[in-house]
Amino acid sequence: MSAGRPEHTAPVTGTPVTAPPETASPGTMPGVPTPQAPPAPPVVRFDGVTKIYANGYVAIKDVTFTVEDTPEKMEFVTILGPSGSGKSTILRLIAGLAPQFPATRGIVHVGGRPVAGPGADRGMVFQDYTSFDNRTVLENVAFGLECRGVSEELRFELARDWIAKVGLDVTRDADKYPHQLSGGMRQRVAIARTLILKPRIVLMDEPFGALDPRTRLNMQDLLVSLAKEAQATVFFVTHSIEEAVFLGDRTFIVSSAPGTILQQLRVPPPDEPARAMQRRPEFMEVVHSIRETMNTLESSTRGGDQ
Ligand SMILES: Nc1ncnc2c1ncn2[C@@H]1O[C@H](COP(=O)(O)OP(=O)(O)OP(=O)(O)O)[C@@H](O)[C@H]1O
Ligand SMILES: [Mg+2]
Numbered sequence: 070m071s072a073g074r075p076e077h078t079a080p081v082t083g084t085p086v087t088a089p090p091e092t093a094s095p096g097t098m099p100g101v102p103t104p105q106a107p108p109a110p111p112v113v114r115f116d117g118v119t120k121i122y123a124n125g126y127v128a129i130k131d132v133t134f135t136v137e138d139t140p141e142k143m144e145f146v147t148i149l150g151p152s153g154s155g156k157s158t159i160l161r162l163i164a165g166l167a168p169q170f171p172a173t174r175g176i177v178h179v180g181g182r183p184v185a186g187p188g189a190d191r192g193m194v195f196q197d198y199t200s201f202d203n204r205t206v207l208e209n210v211a212f213g214l215e216c217r218g219v220s221e222e223l224r225f226e227l228a229r230d231w232i233a234k235v236g237l238d239v240t241r242d243a244d245k246y247p248h249q250l251s252g253g254m255r256q257r258v259a260i261a262r263t264l265i266l267k268p269r270i271v272l273m274d275e276p277f278g279a280l281d282p283r284t285r286l287n288m289q290d291l292l293v294s295l296a297k298e299a300q301a302t303v304f305f306v307t308h309s310i311e312e313a314v315f316l317g318d319r320t321f322i323v324s325s326a327p328g329t330i331l332q333q334l335r336v337p338p339p340d341e342p343a344r345a346m347q348r349r350p351e352f353m354e355v356v357h358s359i360r361e362t363m364n365t366l367e368s369s370t371r372g373g374d375q
Contacts, residue, residue, distance in 0.1 A: 109138035110181025112270060112302045113163055118175035119327075120158050122168065129155035130327035131175070136302060136319075138180075145296055145338070147317035148306045149359065151366050155328025156306045160272045163304065164193050179270065189217075192268035192301075194259050196275040200247045206232060206258055207243040213266045231261040234298075236291055253284040260292070264299050271296070273305045277312065289315055289343040310356045310363065311347050315339055322359065325366050332362065 118132045132155075136144055148156050161169035162177050165186040170177075177184045179191065200209040207228050214224035229239050235257040237243075247255055256276055263271060277285045289312060296303050307313050313320050314336050324331040336355060339346055346352055 109140075111135045111178065112138045112144075112180065113304075114176075114178040115159075115162075116176045116178070118162065118172045118177055120155070120162065120169060121173040127327040128158045128169075129323075130329055132159060132328065132330055133175075134321065134330055134333065142318075143296070143300055143302045145303045145305065145316055145318045146321065147313035147319070148304065148321045148323060149308070149310060149313045149363065150321075150323030150328060151325045151363070152308075154323045154325050154366075156323055157274055158328070159323070160193070160274050160304055160306055163270065164191050164272050166193075189266065190269040191272060192263035192266055192270070193272040193274070194256075194263050194276045196278045200255060200258050200262070202247050205244050205246055206237065206250070209247070209258055210261045210265060213262060217266075227265055228261070231265045232258075234264075234295065235261045236287075237261075251284075253280055253288060256280065256288060257291070260295065264295060264301075267299070268301055271299065271301045271303045273303065275306055275308065278308065285309075285312070286343040286347075289339075292316065293339050293343075310359050314352065314355050314359065315343050315347055320359070322362060322366075331366070334359070 113134075113136045115132045115134050119130050120128045122128060136146060148159065150156050158169045162172055163179065163184065164170070165184045165188065170184065170186070179188075200206075201212065204212065207225060210231050211219075211224040211228035214227060215221075219227075229243065232239050232243055237254060237257055242250070242254065247258070250258065259276070277288050280288060292303075293316065303316075305313075305316055307316075316339065317336050318338050320334045320336055321330050322332040322334070323329070334355075
């Protein structure tokens with residue numbers, strides 16, 4: 070899927086993010102006030118967010134970050150961190166899903182408003198394949214549109230488009246049931262089910278964690294092209310540093326419990342297929358340096374996942 074990608078040869082540097090990108094200001098004339106549209110609110114903003122579960126466990130503490138709304142370039146944010154550091158908690162707080170939602174302290178804003186619960190502007194893809202067992206691929210992909218009252222003809226037409234976009238074969242696969250699909254195929258269905266609803270934000274919690282290495286690289290390439298087309302901001306949790314560096318425009322490293330965002334790194338976006346890019350020496354250097362950081366974090370929580 071690399072054919073349409075712009076040429077981009079910047080080295081993979083893993084630059085720490087120190088400040089949000091400046092908003093472009095239009096040209097001004099001396100003495101003439103320039104009307105300026107108010108800047109769009111950030112897509113997602115965490116302001117000192119702490120989550121303490123009912124049993125008193127502090128999962129994340131004072132998490133603060135901003136992902137700006139830049140219509141010309143939707144950000145792909147990847148999230149790395151030791152097991153139990155609160156990555157899923159962060160994602161589910163954005164999704165507005167209990168019991169992670171609501172936060173105990175601080176505010177999670179989406180599109181400039183405090184999150185009040187789940188919404189159509191956010192779609193989630195989980196690690197375990199969350200299709201309905203008693204529905205075919207076509208019915209699973211069309212499900213969200215059915216809930217929105219879209220006619221059968223239109224929703225099946227759109228579902229067929231999406232089945233093809235995620236690399237499944239409409240003729241061969243549309244009438245299959247989930248148990249007749251491989252893990253990779255099921256995750257393609259899950260992605261189609263989410264993206265067909267055109268969410269502004271896509272939340273992905275280790276979606277490729279259960280796939281074999283080859284399928285995983287193929288899925289990464291697919292996701293790069295779909296994320297561009299979907300015009301969505303993506304938050305993607307993974308335990309694979311290679312995956313995080315490859316897919317991300319920005320990578321968050323979450324510290325061990327209670328989770329805080331320890332580092333934010335800008336990583337150049339993917340400009341060639343996963344298999345090729347992940348062999349580049351400068352890519353491997355960034356992966357190595359993140360791995361060192363993660364090893365330190367992992368050893369500080371050794372003694373058992375929490
Ligand atoms: N409902 C809950 N009640 C109490 N503790 C919880 C609850 N959900 C999660 N936790 C705890 O909060 C911490 C963070 O959990 P979370 O699922 O966010 O971690 P994670 O970074 O996604 O981990 P993993 O990489 O293993 O998926 C963990 O110690 C977990 O046991
Ligand atoms: Mg998790």
